[in-house]
Amino acid sequence: MGDKKVDIGVLEESSSFLLHPRFFPSKVGGKPAWLDLKNLPSPSETTCSSCEDPLIFLCQVYAPYEESDESFHRSIFIFICKNGSCCQSNNAENFVVIRNQLPRKNEYYSFEPYEEDENEEFSMEKWSKLCEVCGTKAPSHCSKCKKIYYCSRKHQILDWKKGHKEKCDEMKGAEIVKPCNFIVTESGKGLLFKEWELVVDEEDEEEATNVDENSEMEKLRKLMQEKKAGSLTGVSEAELDQYTQEQPVDKVFNKFSKRIARHPDQVLRYDRGGAPLWITGNTNSVAHIPNCEYCNGERQFEFQIMPQLLNFIDVGIELNSIDWGVLVVYTCKNSCSEGPAYKREFIIKQDLSQ
Ligand SMILES: [Zn+2]
Ligand SMILES: [Zn+2]
Ligand SMILES: [Zn+2]
């Protein structure tokens, strides 16, 4: 079973316009490329349950169910709280995962695929007001110019400081032609994750022969160790000792390292209905998977986000940065259409540390 074919996602630079919703991308960072453009989740659904900051878009995976017309287009979105203090070991409460799907014939997109034409008009504003900073649903606007929309007071203040203060007056009364509200603005740059295209392809079947397995394992071990050290800054020496002591051999981790050596830069493993590749035998985080809250049907494993993603989104390894071992996503097996357009799914965060 562990040798079943899975798809692997790696990151590539891409022009932002090719990651626009009309191309149904899989992507990391920047603004979310919403699928249903009208029935967006409200800001309260993408707010951190502990610090109440707006969550930031981490990534989305385009994964249609080909056998069903209801989910001819289908994307899974992951949001995260960027506050390191909300990031607890083996606890995924700082994440939200949502699923959205559309039939091929829908009110937003043409039936046939779009040409890759950068100048094609496609305004998302037609359907929903989006936050100037983070690209999520924006119920409020700048009260002075009434031209720029925000998801939250926090992002309005950030945008004001990062330049809207200077532009607000001239925007008042002016006919604003915004080229595309999908592009990351100045105020979004420091806050949002670096934008990448997530390119998905089949995993190589055989162990890569030219890869020195041990050195790949060593690299990964070092990365995880640095992360561990980073998150341990400021703790007592006794606690540190615990981590520097010889750890017992973790067979699950060894299997993990060996498998990912085939594609050391993988950030995603996609294997709908398969089994996750756990990073450690420590199962503290491995919870009971609740049924779909909309149809009450079973959920199944769909994909996992790998720790390598942390290297691509500039989160740093300083004290209190966000971190994970693997992020394991479970979705409704039927990919049901009940409930709201954007449906919550289930995520487990497994870490190497206890
Ligand atoms: Zn938080
Ligand atoms: Zn926002
Ligand atoms: Zn204004």
Ligand SMILES: [Zn+2]
């Ligand atoms: Zn369901």
